[in-house]
Amino acid sequence: MPKSILKIALDVPLNRLFDYLSGGQVAKVGQRVLVPFGRRSQIGIVVGVAETSDFAIEKLKPIMQVFADELPINAETLNLVKFSADYYQYPFGQALLSALPARLRQIAPAVSRKQYAYQLTDLGRQLDVEAIPKRQLVNRRVFLALRASNLLTEADLDEISSSARKAAKQLVIEGWASSLQVQATVRTLETQPAVEPELNQEQALAVARITQDSQSFKAWLLHGITGSGKTEVYIRLMQHVLHRSDSQVLVLVPEINLTPQLEARFRSRLPNFSLVSLHSNLSESERLHHWQLAQSGTARIIIGTRLSIFTPLPNLKLIIIDEEHDSSYKQQDSMRYHARDVALVRAKRLNIPVVLGSATPALESWHNATANKYNLLSLNQRAVTAAQLPHIECIDTTKVNLQQGLTPQLITALKLRLARKEQSLLFINRRGYSPVLLCSACHWIAPCMRCSSKLVVHLGQRKLRCHHCGHEQKIPNQCPSCGDADLHPTGHGTQRLEQTLAQLLPTARIARVDRDSTSRKNALVEILDKVHNQEIDILVGTQMLAKGHDFPNLTLVGVIDTDSALHSPDFRASERLFAQLMQVAGRAGRADKAGQVIIQTQFPEHVLFNALRTQDYVTYAKAMLQEREQVQFPPYVFTALLRAEANDFALVHQFLQHAFELARSLSDKVLVYDPVRPQMERLKGMERGHVLMQASSRPALQQLLKNLVSQLRGKTIAAKVRWAVDVNPLEF
Ligand SMILES: [Zn+2]
Numbered sequence: 001m002p003k004s005i006l007k008i009a010l011d012v013p014l015n016r017l018f019d020y021l022s023g024g025q026v027a028k029v030g031q032r033v034l035v036p037f038g039r040r041s042q043i044g045i046v047v048g049v050a051e052t053s054d055f056a057i058e059k060l061k062p063i064m065q066v067f068a069d070e071l072p073i074n075a076e077t078l079n080l081v082k083f084s085a086d087y088y089q090y091p092f093g094q095a096l097l098s099a100l101p102a103r104l105r106q107i108a109p110a111v112s113r114k115q116y117a118y119q120l121t122d123l124g125r126q127l128d129v130e131a132i133p134k135r136q137l138v139n140r141r142v143f144l145a146l147r148a149s150n151l152l153t154e155a156d157l158d159e160i161s162s163s164a165r166k167a168a169k170q171l172v173i174e175g176w177a178s179s180l181q182v183q184a185t186v187r188t189l190e191t192q193p194a195v196e197p198e199l200n201q202e203q204a205l206a207v208a209r210i211t212q213d214s215q216s217f218k219a220w221l222l223h224g225i226t227g228s229g230k231t232e233v234y235i236r237l238m239q240h241v242l243h244r245s246d247s248q249v250l251v252l253v254p255e256i257n258l259t260p261q262l263e264a265r266f267r268s269r270l271p272n273f274s275l276v277s278l279h280s281n282l283s284e285s286e287r288l289h290h291w292q293l294a295q296s297g298t299a300r301i302i303i304g305t306r307l308s309i310f311t312p313l314p315n316l317k318l319i320i321i322d323e324e325h326d327s328s329y330k331q332q333d334s335m336r337y338h339a340r341d342v343a344l345v346r347a348k349r350l351n352i353p354v355v356l357g358s359a360t361p362a363l364e365s366w367h368n369a370t371a372n373k374y375n376l377l378s379l380n381q382r383a384v385t386a387a388q389l390p391h392i393e394c395i396d397t398t399k400v401n402l403q404q405g406l407t408p409q410l411i412t413a414l415k416l417r418l419a420r421k422e423q424s425l426l427f428i429n430r431r432g433y434s435p436v437l438l439c440s441a442c443h444w445i446a447p448c449m450r451c452s453s454k455l456v457v458h459l460g461q462r463k464l465r466c467h468h469c470g471h472e473q474k475i476p477n478q479c480p481s482c483g484d485a486d487l488h489p490t491g492h493g494t495q496r497l498e499q500t501l502a503q504l505l506p507t508a509r510i511a512r513v514d515r516d517s518t519s520r521k522n523a524l525v526e527i528l529d530k531v532h533n534q535e536i537d538i539l540v541g542t543q544m545l546a547k548g549h550d551f552p553n554l555t556l557v558g559v560i561d562t563d564s565a566l567h568s569p570d571f572r573a574s575e576r577l578f579a580q581l582m583q584v585a586g587r588a589g590r591a592d593k594a595g596q597v598i599i600q601t602q603f604p605e606h607v608l609f610n611a612l613r614t615q616d617y618v619t620y621a622k623a624m625l626q627e628r629e630q631v632q633f634p635p636y637v638f639t640a641l642l643r644a645e646a647n648d649f650a651l652v653h654q655f656l657q658h659a660f661e662l663a664r665s666l667s668d669k670v671l672v673y674d675p676v677r678p679q680m681e682r683l684k685g686m687e688r689g690h691v692l693m694q695a696s697s698r699p700a701l702q703q704l705l706k707n708l709v710s711q712l713r714g715k716t717i718a719a720k721v722r723w724a725v726d727v728n729p730l731e732f
Pocket residue numbers: 439440441442443444479480481482483484
């Protein structure tokens with residue numbers, strides 16, 4: 001008898017598979033199917049085929065449709081998702097379906113949007129660029145690019161400008177260009193690779209060591225100071241691996257904003273290998289198309305944010321994780337996985353190398369390197385020999401007169417840069433005008449009613465806004481508590497700093513980069529273009545600016561008010577601050593100009609600043625790890641949180657108390673702490689609490705979590721709250 005029972009994963013919050021009859025249709029493992037579920041139909045993935053079922057056969061329903069034209073998801077990917085779902089205590093079906101592009105969760109065959117390429121017509125070839133009006137800048141650039149090459153795909157056009165596709169269509173309307181349909185968004189341009197820079201000794205050694213061992217699992221920690229040329233090492237490794245036939249490389253980056261630059265660099269150096277990106281800024285059809293190119297093995301280089309770690313890649317031979325310490329690799333809802341940790345598991349199972357790169361590795365990774373679990377490679381020199389390390393100084397804000405929050409030293413340094421026509425960057429990790437609205441009569445501070453947080457003043461829009469839940473209200477005319485009209489925006493945010501600078505330095509051209517100023521698509525790219533074209537003198541921004549961007553003419557970095565992170569109850573806050581400040585300091589003086597960094601603080605003697613002044617990550621990491629070991633914090637112990645929230649705290653408390661007692665009874669190897677409230681007690685109108693579990697053995701913790709979750713699922717007390725397990729949590 002043929003196997004006719006299909007085990008199907010569905011996007012439902014139950015940790016089990018569902019049995020269906022094949023109904024005479026042929027469905028392979030990994031294939032997408034449509035099945036009846038309750039009164040609706042749902043998309044599912046076949047993960048097993050069997051002859052028997054635990055349920056009565058006559059009660060099973062047949063599947064409705066097999067999407068037989070689509071490639072099935074390979075076993076390696078299914079197994080990886082299964083492992084992750086188990087490890088992070090999340091239902092497998094939900095984990096699997098949410099790892100797919102949105103189009104594959106919809107009830108329709110997954111057809112990619114047609115891709116087009118453009119070329120000049122005979123008429124267009126006779127044309128001079130002057131025939132296109134000067135103000136149509138992009139049209140001109142596209143025209144010139146078309147003239148320089150035979151064919152440009154949409155992917156090529158995207159590199160020219162975000163509006164290049166529109167420009168190409170206009171050229172078609174004019175009759176100067178024609179379009180044709182092509183297979184893939186791969187680059188058609190046959191270009192010579194850009195010139196290879198020479199490697200310095202450290203880079204060469206790193207490349208040599210990794211390539212010697214490139215056909216088996218090894219985790220490499222590439223610790224390289226900012227500007228030491230980590231990307232060049234990645235490129236050489238990719239070259240080495242890609243020249244083996246069909247092999248694929250996955251490059252993870254922490255932020256969508258960083259993909260275009262890295263993409264451009266990879267394309268120019270590895271022009272003959274097709275490259276796709278995968279991140280949430282792509283349209284649904286683009287993402288599907290890129291995903292399918294990766295899945296079919298057509299795309300050889302895949303560059304993406306954390307979600308791309310679950311992409312099926314039939315010939316994956318190398319994984320690179322850039323800025324491996326970045327907390328955005330950790331998913332903070334649904335399946336709370338850490339893409340770096342999943343990548344390590346994936347590499348090990350595939351027996352391929354994985355390279356973790358960072359100037360400030362996560363303490364977990366550094367610990368693994370010192371314990372010889374990872375192989376450490378260091379890049380201590382800047383790649384451009386002329387480039388100097390920036391000079392870093394801390395200014396004690398309690399000892400000088402501040403002018404609107406700025407020290408005289410910083411103002412003088414800014415003026416000097418303006419006179420020399422060099423650029424400056426001011427880093428302040430708080431967007432908005434000012435962090436609080438204060439009544440000077442009764443000290444009332446505008447709170448968010450839905451969160452345990454203060455409302456941030458956005459003066460331009462005359463609004464108060466909560467940065468946690470998005471709540472928005474008008475700035476009141478008088479204090480709601482005492483009726484006094486004397487309400488003051490207190491403290492500095494990016495908007496206020498921008499305003500202050502405009503007053504102090506009226507000739508300076510200032511740009512602000514934060515989530516508000518870059519919410520429009522391409523806004524960030526436009527600002528960065530202006531910076532590169534020397535149309536900006538001073539950049540004011542949040543951590544968005546700290547990462548990756550290279551500004552050769554930027555010689556001054558000012559850091560304003562980061563002191564709150566020095567004394568945060570979150571034990572990881574100082575680790576994050578150190579990484580952030582190292583990154584932001586690295587922005588100064590990257591080319592042949594020496595950089596200066598001025599940090600305004602009330603605690604200039606803090607150990608963190610001492611390490612920063614000497615750019616000494618190693619000493620800092622050692623001190624931090626010693627501290628963690630003494631108090632038994634990660635990476636010396638393994639932790640997990642049981643998080644719960646509800647409208648009514650009594651329900652949360654009841655649930656957590658029950659879970660706490662249950663967890664205690666289930667294991668004597670795991671330390672279970674009393675239920676407590678997190679830093680943000682209330683968020684988006686929900687009352688929150690959690691139970692922390694800690695163990696020196698990972699298997700012991702995993703065993704407890706498994707038992708705990710299976711016993712909690714389906715309990716009435718658990719149905720009254722929203723709860724989730726967070727393994728290796730980053731936020732408390
Ligand atoms: Zn008041």
